[in-house]
Amino acid sequence: MSNDENPYTRMIIREKVSNLLGTLPREILSDRDKAIFSKITGLTQNRLERNWAGKDGIRGTEDDGRLTSCNSFVGWYSRMIIPANKHRGGHFLCLT
Numbered sequence: 001m002s003n004d005e006n007p008y009t010r011m012i013i014r015e016k017v018s019n020l021l022g023t024l025p026r027e028i029l030s031d032r033d034k035a036i037f038s039k040i041t042g043l044t045q046n047r048l049e050r051n052w053a054g055k056d057g058i059r060g061t062e063d064d065g066r067l068t069s070c071n072s073f074v075g076w077y078s079r080m081i082i083p084a085n086k087h088r089g090g091h092f093l094c095l096t
Contacts (some may be wrong), residue, residue, distance in 0.1 A: 016081040030069065041072040 003014045006012075038044050046084045051067040 040076045041069040
């Protein structure tokens, strides 16, 4: 399949990401925009606060106060733009 036929070229992926991000509010706060934040990250403000307070797990794991929503968000939008059966080894999304 040539790049012209491939629906997952970098240019097309960037366009899909741009279109998807354009549907979201410009700013989403976990404590204010609870429903959308939870939808796009799978996390809640309560879960983050428990983690940050050190009440969530074992030292040296993601549960020791260092949890952020960044990777969760990237995982959500990558699943939104590339169907699961099109990912190659879990590392297909590369926007550089």
